[in-house]
Amino acid sequence: MATIQAVLRKKGNAQNLYPITIRITKDRRTSYISTGQYIDQKFWDAQNKKVKKSHPNAARINRLVLKKLSEANDKLLDAEVNEDFISASEVSESVKGKDKIDFFVLADLHLENLKNAEKHSQHLTQKGRIAKFKKFVGKDRLHFKEITIFLLKNFEGYILNQEKRKPRTAVNYMILIRKIYNLAISEGLAEHSNYPFGKGKIQIRIPESDKVGLSIEEVKLLENASNLTIAQRNAVNVWLISFYFAGIRVSDVLQLRKSDFKDGRLLYRMNKNQKIVSLKVPEKAKTILELYKEHSFGNNDLIFPYLRGTNFSDAQELLTRIKTSTRTLNRRLELVAKQLKIDKKLSMHIARHSFGNISGDKIPIQMLQKLYRHSSITTTISYQSSFMKKDTDDALDKVINF
Template sequence: MATVQTVLRKKVNAQNLYPITIRIIKDRKTSFISIGQHIALKFWDEQNKKVKKSHPNATRINRLILKKLSEVNDKLLEAEINEEFVSASQVRANVKGKNKIDFFRLAELHLENLKKAEKHSQYLTQKGRVTKFKEFVGKDKLNFKEITVFLLKNFEGYLLNQKKRKPRTAVNYMIMIRKIYNLAISEGLAENSNYPFGKGKIQIRIPESDKVGLSIEEVKKLETAKDLSFAQQDAVNVWLTSFYFAGIRVSDMLQLRKSDFKDGRLLYRMNKNQKVVSLKVPRKAEIILDLYNKPGIGNHDLIFPYLRGTNFNDSKELLTRIKTVTRNLNRRLELVAKELKIDKKLSMHIARHTFGNISGDKIPIQMLQKLYRHSSITTTIAYQSSFLKKDTDDALDSVVNF
């Protein structure tokens, strides 16, 4: 004989909410099945074993409780009819086996795939976003039908207003949720009819970012800077080298080896999109590179010393080390900017923006696409739009200068 009862387990989560469970006692052994819902203690009707009407989702949760109770009793009844022995844990396993994969479980599988593919940067970033979404929802299980336009709008407002995140950050969260929802549809785990994205629903628009680059005069300040510490001068050298090569990303800069330079050209494969790059070594870059081409440096040794001793076969270790070095470089560049009275946030990434700012209207867009190593010219046009000011300036002057 078995007893089945709904109970609110006294096992509080990080949000001080308690899980609603179905308790099965059979042959003096107990097993619990979570229904995937957590509530505050004040909303639980202990006498009637259900959620109080004062809870905003009382009706829906109580229906879910009845459904789960029915599933458990059906399994027990089926075992009785067939004269089969079934334990409390077996009933629990059978009932849980009927449940479809929910959003957070599919998100876990997605994260596991990123980890197996050694895409550690994406893994860590998206794991953080999934965790933040779970904190907002306040429960460990979220069916795809529950991901409504209303829920996503509230989540967006939560990110922008309570967490003070930037609009682009909020967009990144929506892109992550949409990606997992699309995966669910492709796997038959969710219905198109409930899809919360698209026209008249949640439309993802990437906001324009304000890209600020240094001026020629400010770059000259870096080129002629004196009395910097060794660490600061090294940071400036890395920054200038990146700028001289049309804004090579810092992760690629730190991994440049002596063997990447042949016959006065830089030849390397970009980590981001695996594109092969071939660029002439400008004279200014050559002067800096000669400073690091010391006796004893082997052909396959790193140009800049920051990643020496790193296990390049361990992608997670490499990513962690690159992030640490980049953070240190940016801190030193901030100090340099303050000392040189450059009233802009100086970082490694701004070297790319600086090239775009100075190139302006001087270089055809097709050539800029090659220099930036963009896969699509549309990307180049969108990127460069922040720096193309001549046409708008001339148009403005033509109207107001009368």
Template sequence: MASIKVILWEKKKTENEHPIVIRITKDRKSTYLYTGQYVAPKYWDETERRVKSTHPNATILNQLILKKLAEANGQLLESEIKEDYESISTIKRKITGKKKTDFFIVADQYLDNLLKSEKYRQYNTQKNRIKKFKTFVGKQDLAFREISVALLRKFETYLLHEDKKAPRTVVNYLMVIRTVYNRAISDSQASKDLYPFGKGKIQIKFPQSEKIGLSIDEVKLLENSNELSPPQQHAVNLWLLSFYFAGIRFGDLLLLKWDDFKDERLYYRMNKNQKYDSLKIPEKAKAIMGFYSQFSNKNNLVFPDLGETNLNDKKALLSRTQSVNRNINRTLQRVADNLKINKKLSMHIARHTFGNISGDRIPIQMLQKLYRHSSVTTTINYQANFMKKEADTALDKVINF
């Protein structure tokens, strides 16, 4: 005899919400049907197995739960009266097979979760990628069974040759499609049978990107540059400080507060992966920071670029940071042109420059610490762009005869 029950899943799907699922148990084995809806534990009535009336959408959510229960119960009853035995996995397939889930509906749920988690940068990027995929397929509805290897190959070709996207960018488009597909499978809204990713199908492989940093002489040109306008000098100061602190990312740089500097060291947490670390304050950095100590702002930030931005408003903070980054990069390129630096100069190049100059000089484990990478593999892959000494020596051994 099978049993059915609505539960609030223990594992969180977002920062504060848990998925509402239907648990089916037969022969002491359980399987779960995801409703696609999420609520915070404070809104869940554990006794009644329903959403509390204090939730703004309680009526609609409870109606949905009743509908899902009715569908599951109906299939269970059919299974019980049949003479042939049906396993719990077969019952689940029949229940989930009754509905045709649309890719773009699941994609909207995925984007909504990013918004709820205040991941605004990721939300904006992924929203645009999904929108382009929808434009490419040319229709509003797309069943998961329609997302074939052939369709994804055509999309890949379109991005590369018609939309002129870089290979690394194309991989990002395929990744978001895979993410939404995996979410649908996890929530029992799509089957693994026609999954278009994996060996022999669409494989996600990151092409090695070209990373070129400045040389020591080019950094010295920036350090010794004079007759710069105030905006140009400020842009160069930010670039140099990023370089001096082992390529600290621009968003983290702008958020540095005077309180982060203690006992001749910088203490900060990197926003990208939340890794916490500290670095000594190089003498070159002290000279630049001394200039900014004369200014003040309500947030006690070292640099004035975020101005009166509300740091607790992540959406506004992201928008302002991106705007400042664009302006600083444009200014840096003008400086590079004036100094005859024949390379693209941007804030991110400060990180590449640190890698280029460190080259083969620093043990990979120490570079991992300086870069604040979570995995040493990431550091090895990153630094491979700049470790040329052994390859150059090997080349000389062959051709210098």
């Protein structure tokens, strides 16, 4: 007697999402078939063995589960009709359909899980990378055994030489391909013997990034700049607010509201890691914030106008507006840099590097960790190492100044 049913496994992933699987029990032996779908526990109907209607993709996932259940049941029926012995693991291997689930099918499932977890920025970025890899391969189906060292080396060369992208970008592509390959191995869809990553194969090394920040003199040029257009002045003000608050990210600056400022402090929750931030409002920041008070309509209104009219409950729309606004700000900052003869690429991201550059060796690393809102001091040390030059400068002087 065999039983086949859909179950939600008890072990979740890093996002606290749980895998939907097909459990096959025959002759007191159990085997599982992965559907590739992960959901929050609250969306699983344990009584009816299906995804609740409240899940945004309930209908599609339930159709997939029903298809897997039907395939497993058909396999068992065929065995009974032919009076063949078949074990639970054999049914599982047959239904898994290793020849059906290729790299791009699994990649789509991975993207779907990101979307369901509302990781819209990651979803958008990784969707573009998968599309680029598919275009390079030149076909819609790619079996995992076809992902060879030779193919990956050629793709890496294409990104670096044809696309003229930076080494870090090429590494990001390799990390994503490796992630999906690892998922395939964990789900029994690919053999580890064909794995193209690791020692003597494709080794992923994250290149050290070249962090360049403005100097004190260059920041002063921005603070005292005149003859700017209104649009350029607004872009500079957004940049300075980011810098004055230890380089908070542009996505957070654009979403600052009047209600985030209380008793001379900035209190807000970071979008990247949901940490609560509490920082004193410097006098320089107060001066800029005062300029925008008269344009605010209420305590919950945005400080800067770039995201006004956005539906903040629509994460996809919010992400799109932030990206568009950031590109607009960066274009205007480039014009300002040219006018002020700042020989560095001025962008919103460089505000954080500028804070690191000016702080240099002046502030204890533990305090910088708090200002940067890093979870680990190792992250702070790694980030700040590009700007801490005093020890190496002194050491150099001791050798050559004779």
